[in-house]
Amino acid sequence: MSECFRKAAWLTVLAAAALVGCRQEEPQVNPQPAPVAAPEPEESPPEEMAAAEKEASNHPAPPPKIPDVAMTQTMAATNVVGVGDAMPEGQLPDPEGKTHTLKELYAPKLTVVLFWTSENLYALQELQDLQIDVVERYKDEGVQVIGVNVRDAAPVVKEKVEQAGAAYAQLLDADGAYYAKIATEHLPRTYLLNAEGKILWFDLEYSTSTGRNLEQAIKVALTQAGGNPDPASAGPRAGAAAPK
Numbered sequence: 001m002s003e004c005f006r007k008a009a010w011l012t013v014l015a016a017a018a019l020v021g022c023r024q025e026e027p028q029v030n031p032q033p034a035p036v037a038a039p040e041p042e043e044s045p046p047e048e049m050a051a052a053e054k055e056a057s058n059h060p061a062p063p064p065k066i067p068d069v070a071m072t073q074t075m076a077a078t079n080v081v082g083v084g085d086a087m088p089e090g091q092l093p094d095p096e097g098k099t100h101t102l103k104e105l106y107a108p109k110l111t112v113v114l115f116w117t118s119e120n121l122y123a124l125q126e127l128q129d130l131q132i133d134v135v136e137r138y139k140d141e142g143v144q145v146i147g148v149n150v151r152d153a154a155p156v157v158k159e160k161v162e163q164a165g166a167a168y169a170q171l172l173d174a175d176g177a178y179y180a181k182i183a184t185e186h187l188p189r190t191y192l193l194n195a196e197g198k199i200l201w202f203d204l205e206y207s208t209s210t211g212r213n214l215e216q217a218i219k220v221a222l223t224q225a226g227g228n229p230d231p232a233s234a235g236p237r238a239g240a241a242a243p244k
Helices: 002-022 046-057 121-138 154-164 208-224
Strands: 091-093 099-101 110-116 143-150 169-173 189-193 199-203
Touching: 091 169, 110 121, 110 208, 121 143, 121 154, 121 208, 154 169, 189 208, 199 208
Parallel strands: 110 143, 143 169
Antiparallel strands: 091 099, 110 189, 189 199
16 A cells, blocks of 8 residues: 555656646746936027027127138249239230230229139139129129230130130230239239229139139128129029130
8 A cells, every 4th residue: 555655656746847847938028118208398588588689689790801812831932912912013915916004904993803824724714704703793883804814825815715705805914024023823813903903812723712702802892892792693604614
């Protein structure tokens, strides 16, 4: 009897062990934290906003000015004249052979003088752009352009001027003697003069910034001279043609 009891007990233990071994652990699920709402932006009280607006009105933006002429010392060393100097006097022929003084061609308020050469593509592009951006836009505001070609023959100048559609006065500095009074190198060069021939601004290259700074200089100088800095535009440009 006791032997049977022991066998039954062992069978019970073995069955329980098998049952426990077959059980699978249930996966534990980590609880997700509840989303936290973003804080509402705080609005400034009306009195603080009014005080800020009043403070801003007490410090208005400075009026626009003629852009500064910035360049390296090496480039500055090539300048014979600069801002505040008078454009040197001189007599030069036009492509037809008639002699003019630069002064007799000055406009009533502002004059842009372009020193250019046919050997530089940027110079040829500016020769064209000044007709559209300055002559046609400011023709009724006392602003004009004078081109001074350096060291090209008259037939070449006539050809390039015609291709560019430049209808403003052109002078020839065949031996570069007049240009030597202005600078030692770097073409094209662009100078903005007042009615008396004083240099207000200049640049010794032609780039997007040159055109932008020239436009600002003209607008500021025209305002100071009592002119209209924003005359009717000559119309949207279709894009400058590539110089030939």
